Amino acid sequence: MDKINKTLAAGEPIVLSIFRIMTGLLLFQFGVAKLLKFPAVPMFEKVEVLSLFGVAAMFELVFGGLLILGLFSRLAAFILCGEMAVAYFIGHFPKGFIPLLNGGNLAILFCFSCLFLTCAGGGPWSLDAMMRGKR
């Protein structure tokens, strides 16, 4: 068991960056779909820029993009964490208590992933790390 643990632990810093990039990409997707209508999702067809959905979309577009790049990762993740908490309680929680039934699994997972990324930062593959290296 110790050997397995050690092998897995060796990849930690890089996997943190991969995890950050994937979280960013998946959130970015929602922003792009809501504001730029690509890919075309029927549910997001009528999202206005100046509406609750539109503001959420802007957060996802801008801070999701920053997460992908790893620029100001902590700040971006913190804001997205808050956004996802709000999204869960406005969009999913009124439909019922159990996340599997109210469709809020994804929002919860995003929320806690972003909370973790707020603490852990962007990892080695990020603009944050590059900028630190230069200074």
Add this chain to the structure above:
Amino acid sequence: MNETLEAWTPRALSLLRIVAGLLILQHGMAKLIGFPAVPAFANVQPISMLGLAGVLELVGGALLVLGLFTRPVAFILSGEMAVAYFMAHATKGFFPLLNGGTLAIMYCFAFLYLSTAGAGPWSLDAAMKKA
């Protein structure tokens, strides 16, 4: 600021592990025990592809919540989610938002990270190391 956040990282890791474990436990329970009742999982047989996935989710999810054998368990669940994505979602189209696979991808990478980072301080793994 960054140092304060850095200091909280291990605890946030444990929190992420517990929440991700609880979420995946739900899928296992819905498939095998029938609670919460999800119409799509109403007729899942234990000896079938979905049933096997349910067993992995039920046992793996419970172990993740407890933080026992976290690394290998998270690694197996990460693999399960990758298989789930490519079997059930990728066939429906390229974009995760349209093929409904966003959650599976997110699980896959969250578990992959947990398999490398371990359980954090709030776990049976950590309690056993101390003992």
